[in-house]
Amino acid sequence: MLTIRRLTYRIDGRTLFEEADAIIQSGTKVGLVGRNGCGKTTLFNLITGELSAESGSIELGENVKIGRVTQEAPGTEASLIETVLAADTERSALLAEAETATDAARIGEIHTRLGDIDAYAAEARAATILAGLGFDEAAQQRSCASFSGGWRMRVALAAILFLEPDLLLLDEPTNYLDLEGTVWLESYLARYPHTVVVISHDRDLLNTVAKQIVHVDQGKLVHYRGNYSEFERQRRARAEAVARRAVKQAEERARLEAFVARFKAKATKARQAQSRVKMLEKMESIEPVLDESMPPIRIPAPKRTLAPPIIATERVSLGYGGAPVLKRLSLRIDDDDRIALLGANGNGKSTLAKLLAGRLDPMDGHVTRAERMQIAYFAQHQLDELRPAESAFEHVRAAMKFDNGEAEIRAKVAQMGLGTERMDTPAKDLSGGERAKLLLGLATMEGANLLILDEPTNHLDIDSRTALMDAINAFEGAVILISHDQHLVEACAERLWLVADGTVRPFEDDMAAYRSLILSAARSSKAGASAPSDKPTAQDRRRTAAEARAALAPLRKRIKEAEAVMEKAERAMAKVDEKLADGTLYAERPDKAAELNQLRARWEEAHHAAEEEWLAASAEYEANEAA
Secondary structure (H helix, E strand, O other), X not given: OEEEEEEEEEEXXXXXXXXXXXXXXXXXXXXXXXXXXXXXXXXXXXXXXXOOOOXXXXXXXXXXXXXXXXXXXXXXXXXXXXXXXXXXXXXXXXXXXXXXXXXXXXXXXXXXXXXXXXXXXXXXXXXXXXXXXXXXXXXXXXEHHHOOHHHHHHHHHHHHHHHOOOEEEEEOHHHHOOHHHHHXXXXXXXXXXXXXXXXXXXXXXXXXXXXXXXXXXXXXXXXXXXXXXXXXXXXXXXXXXXXXXXXXXXXXXXHXXXXXXXXXXXXXXXXXXXXXXXXXXHOOOOOOOXXXXXXXXXXXXXXXXXXXXXXXXXXXXXXXXXXXXXXXXXXXXXXXXXXXXXXXXXXXXXXXXXXXXXXXXXXXXEEEEOOOOOEEEEEHHHHHHOOOOOEHHHHHHHHXXXXXXXXHHHHHHHHOOOOHHHOOOEHHHOOHHHXXXXXXXXXXXXXXXXXXXXXXXXXXXXHXXXXXXXXHHHOOOEEEEEOOXXXXXXXXXXXXXXXXXXXXXEOOOOHHHHHHHHHHHHHHHHHHHHOOOOOHHHHHHHHHHHHHHXXXXXXXXXXXXXXXHHXXXXXXXXXXXXXXXXXXXXXXXXXXXXXXXXXXXXXXXXXXXXXXXXXXXXXXXXXXXXX
């Protein structure tokens, strides 16, 4: 299907690929991974012929149709469904010809071909794809021009999926999707009948879809079998093996050099010494695998501790004029809450985030905030607020309230995850991921009590997402998270709120259950659109399963609450242990040491009680599930 041989390509004096090779068989699902800037998108441009290689070749099978989402989002007056259907130019041409053809033989050929390409089911298929990407039946009839750029990019993605090319090239397809659209796309790509090569920093998508990984590494294309988790495991094992070989080689080199140095002057050993010299000359140096570990991101701790709740809403309605987007919200956020907002785009997640951040006033009801609370708010649209000509160093210096020295400013920039070599680069020349790190760092500089993150992972590579996850988990304040990255939500959120149907309510299950709910709704929607309602037994089974899940929900809630208490107690005990480790504490402040020991004992007792509750609830859950 796709063969890359000895590919070399340079840009602006920098080598992206040097004699790189790869073979991708027909029907394979491949994840193309590597650090931002390593050349992944450039490789797509080389495959499609938009760029020409310096040397080497890229060969495709005969009559292979390539599909790639255009960079220009469709903005015409045509409806969404018409735009997607128009992507199949052969179908459109045949239907137009069928309207005017008069020759009976040609008319027969047209309708035979229309049947071969399943043209008569095309509208239903296009509607299903659009629905999966978040467009209901009414939205599908609206013009593309009536939607924002992000939504139009979904239409462009729908058009390529509808076309079903032999080779589907997707470059960060989830950047414009919500969690619901991402889950649907994962399922769709896993069932896609042809070859897929996807550039993505979404770990869950790569684990669900990819059966092979191609890693862009130091100008080469390194092939790994399995999904992303397998790639990480294999690469780690490879790096460890290479490191061991490099150590052994260094030891052998040292032994040979010692022999030569000792005996090269002795006539009786001259021949053996010369032999060792030749062995040293032939020895190819084993280079250790480069350490691509990401500089950590550090979010400053809150400057002050606040009594809970830090935010409470009483029957709040909110929106932008006209009918409220969300109504009668009575919510509470405590100082250590970790809450992820679920729900399709357009349901009000970002609207709620703006209310909590103080960027939007309620239309009705009352919001109470703790005094002197600091809130850090991050949203992707704020990237445009960075000053293009100023560097990260200049942004941070301007944001600092005092006249700090250069060393202190650069240390602050480093805490944001930006390396020394990028601190003085103008913002306009930073990558999207680097600008996102800078914006997050600027938002959190003041030691926030509440961190509100609205899609923080767009443009971040996987290592940067891991660094962000670690930073969120190490942060001592409260977190409100909106993200289509399931791995980030699962790793950082302790509570889930579902924003849907004009309100916000707790989702008492986990992300696996929410994923199943999304896919079940998509299947039901597809079945309802294409099949008669003559299967009451299937509905009964779904209803029975839903009732069973509902019956187990209280137990799941008990388990999650106990886990949250245990994690909170473990964090608290770790902080106390850190303070007790100070060797001078007992001598200089014995009263403080005694107080800390008592505090640790209380947390230990709380942990023990929560663990007992967790064990009891888990046993009851398993027994009920088995029944």
